[in-house]
Amino acid sequence: MNGSRWTMIVLIAVVTLFLVSWAIKSFPSSGDTISWPSIRHAFFVTLAAFVTLAIFSFLYKDNPYYKFAEHLFVGVSAAYWMCVGFWSTFVGNLIPRISPGLSKFFGVPYKEFTFYYFVPLILGILLLMRLSSKAGWLSRWALAFIVGTTAGLNLIRYLRSDFISQVSNTFVPLLVQWKGTGAFFSDFSLASGGQFTLMLTNWVIFIGTFCGLIYFFFSKEHKGVFGAASRVGIWVLMITFGASFGYTVMGRVSLLVGRLTFLFDDWLGLMN
Amino acid sequence: MKRQLPLFLVLIFGLFGIVQYFIPHEKSEWMYEFLLDWIYIIGIFALALGIWSLMRVSWDKIKHKRQNWQYSIVTLTGLFAMIFFGFNYFRDFFNSAGLQNYMFRAFFDHIMIPIQATMFSLLAFFIASAAYRAFRARSLLATLLLISALIIMLRFNPYLGFIGDYMERTALWLLNVPNLAAKRAIIIGVGLGMVATSLKVILGIERAYLGKD
Amino acid sequence: MKRQFLLLLLLCFAVAAPLATAQTAEDSPLSGEAAVAVSPAPGPVSNIQLKDTDNDHGHSVTLSWEISPDDGAGLNNVIGYEIHRALSPEGPFVKRAGVPAGSHSHVDVGSKEESSPDYMKDYIDYYYKIRTITADSAVNAESTVAGPIQSYGQWFNTGRVPVLIFVACFLALTLYFINRAKGGADLYVRPLAGIGAVDEAIGRATEMGKPILYVLGLGTAADIATIASYTILGRVAKKVAEYQTGLIVPCYDPIVMTVAQETVKASYADAGRPDSYKEDMVYFVTQSQFAYVAAVNGTMLRDLPATNIYMGKFYAESLILAETGALAGSIQIAGTDEIAQIPFFVVACDYTLIGEELYAASAYLGREPLLLGSLKAQDYAKAGVILIALVGFILLNFGVDGFKEFFFVSN
Amino acid sequence: MNNLGLIISFLVIGAGLLWFLLRALQGKEVERRIIFVFIGLAVSVPILFSITFAEKASPIVKAVYDKIENLPDGSRVLISYDYGPSMAPEVEPMSNAFLRHSLAKGHKVYLMGLWATGQSIAATAIDSVVRREFPEKVYGVDFVNLGYKAGNQGVLNVIITDIRKMYLTDVGGIDLDSLPIMDGIKSLRNMNLLMSVGGGFPGIKEWIQFAGDPGHIPVAGGSAAVSAPLLYPYYPTQLLGLLGGIKGAAEYEAELKRHYPQFADTPQPGIKMMGPQTLAHLVIMAFIIIGNISFFVARRRRG
Known part of the structure; x- marks a missing residue:
């Protein structure tokens, strides 16, 4: 009972704070009279600040305020994407090609009757058959269409953009043109343009790729020389993962800076 | 019929997806563009299924008074409010139409955007706790992970100026060279895996997604 | 027989190489x-x-x-x-x-x-x-x-012949090994730590009486990672049905949800327990990245699943999910082909399938000869890639550039 | 007030970290919420109290600064705006700092862009930096905006021999020959320093390959953090110096502020962004060390 009393006290405090914040923010700073737009704006800024804090509260533990923000977010965002999809794809793309009457109803310019657009319409309706227990199997036709088409497209897309160029980029000169000992040993520091570094770099890339690929062999036991190469492969992978992680830290902090600036500046007005 | 026809469709459209890449002719482009459009349109019907699923799960929770059922009311309220504003076209409820509706925009700008940005910014916290928990010299692999992460983080911290130019170059080399090798190995492996999986799907060997009977 | 295949593959490249070198881009220096x-x-x-x-x-x-x-x-x-x-x-x-x-x-x-x-x-x-x-x-x-x-x-786009040759060779390899596997040849597959852990985790969940959370990621129904994930989901669901453990599959994409429902339903039928399947095991959340994450996070802390399995495409949310899961004390197994996110899963999860291992896992779990056969084909293709790379750089070091140009694909 | 806030928050963070270090020596773990609190503090304190850190220019940044500083007054400096709005938060501080420094030193500044978006960014820079901070500088005499020309590195290939083959007028359509600043300028070879700010294609790399190297003209650059590593191999032979990411910008701003007291009050977005970054980094690294200590202590105890 004590617990629920506390919950009530916190709830009342939060609601009060919300109202106070709303009221304070409603007053325009320049001494103008209070107006409907400023009240509206104050409400939404306060709301944004409260949902921001509600999400941050999750870091402490799961709580009713996080649950509220989460459930609200799910409902609103699901509807948002549905509306966007409906207006832009269904009304924007399909309707103008199949029905002049519906185009007029939705207020979009009618393009021309295109017979082929009945195919997705029919497949879409078949997909909705899932809701019936008897005709549910019909929905597989639509799934088969989508999965088949995109499997083919994806296969090609990946080969084209990444795979073949990555293979050919592995061919690097492992020997450099000899320009004399002086030129070769001129600069030992890594990431320089010196000849020694260039050669070292090319060797590391080649051996790294090679061992990495060995690690991904599935049908051979990783033993002996093969196993050693595969171990080197996983080392290279781990070094890379560590480096990527370290590199990302910087960018992630700026996201938090953005959110805190919103709270301190836009909402509380703490920064002049 | 229940399984053969879908498998046949997968084969036909999958092969077309591959073949169209080698045919530059307009006819093939035309077909390709149609297919992409069709997929988007079918996606809308699927979204309706999704919304139906969300409503059903939420309604079930409320009906059976399952744990946290009160919050499902919040979900449904948010859902219906947003749909109402987004579809106001029919009623001319406010003076703006569809996606331009004032309340629709306001919900987007002042509920969706702030929550989204805040969820994203939680990463700053989680990246710290993950680093604390996982970057320990437990084993050789974990140590490698730890050391390379530390080198990169040192490189980006101006307060540790003592590391000097040479160290900085080492960090950059690490980002450029072993990184490139590992990514290349992963990309080549993933590429082959993708091709293999796609082929298995097109040939009907991998068919878990079609269900059974 | 194997060797002949590799030779054939190389022969194809050798024949096509001069064809392709003829069409290098003409450079037009401005001077x-x-x-x-x-x-x-x-x-x-x-x-x-x-x-x-x-x-x-x-x-x-x-x-x-x-x-x-x-x-x-x-x-x-x-x-x-x-x-x-x-x-x-x-x-x-x-x-x-x-x-x-x-x-x-x-x-x-x-x-x-x-x-x-x-x-x-x-x-x-x-x-x-x-x-x-x-x-x-x-x-x-x-x-x-x-x-x-x-x-x-x-x-026909002659600039894309290398891709065609590659697809043809790979198809031939796959069909060959599938045939061999069907013929009863025993194909070895090395153990994958993450996959071994799946069975163990399901057992643990049953003992604890807690459900298993399966996240298919943010991919669309047709992303290959998602397709591989369906297959893994199928195996997991079958085990789950056998052990009578709970299963939670929140979905981001409605088509993925539909497919996942079919998959899970089929697995329950396979396990001989079609009645235990419930439609709301697999449900749609929302198609908004962070709203989805918020909801899955909530599920993790409220339903306290014994095991979280993340397989598919993941983006920035990978670490948010994995850290929350760690907080809830669940065993976590992840797999993705999204290179930028692998480090976060490696750091925060107990087991991670790196890149291609995700695809291999679906074959491995099934142990069906058909699926294993293609794994063997993948390995041979990798060997081919290494071989081509070796030939490529040897030729390059002797000043022969034509071989590299063969890999030039016109867009 | 600010200093007080700074000292108190540093004491809190420092003492807190020390406390957890001592606990780590006893093999105890830190709870995750504690880490969250520290990260929250490390980021919000610098924002609230506008805490900035004394940045020290690393050699690669100092090289650019010294070059502009050591050129004789009235030298010709070209700044190329090779970026768009999405990259602006990261690299705009750099191009602004270059512009400020060059004008303050009395150099003649030529602005141009290899990116179409660069033209309007350069115009914005003239409005927000030059007109506001250097009202005495005259357009066409002390600085000029040549604008954008299509052709990527092709543009450089042409203007390395003759600027007027590409640019007959400035961005506003004024004949170049009527502008005093263009007197005696035939090609890029007449420039004393080329600076490119960007992070994509075309960018610093193209400036090195198609202008700096063939014309033997010094090239300096400012680049987004992502692409900076790719440019390091050119330093110091082909690229005299480089500002990489927000950190590079902050170092340059600090160097500028140290030697030019008149810039004490100009906004320094680079330095400002670095405050939370730096502190959060330090906190994360401290926790990694603490984690390892408690791990080893606990392992030794267990035997």
């Missing part, structure tokens, strides 16, 4: 020493060659010419060339493009849309002339009219 513009007109360009642009959908003509004698030499006052086109030799000519001095060629690309003002019709005669221009717009020289030429689309 020319400077000189102050003077009034005499420069010489016109000569020897204009027209042809339909190769490997395209039509609506385009490729021009090449010999530059003006005053471009970079002679009067040295040329600053560029203008391409003009007409439907008859008499004109009227319309300016299509301008290119800088020193250029030897240009591709005139029109629109394929009839409604576009830039529309270029196929199978009709076009005539071209090139105007040599100088800094002074009054001083220029016109070439003779070249043509006629017709543009049209091709039915």
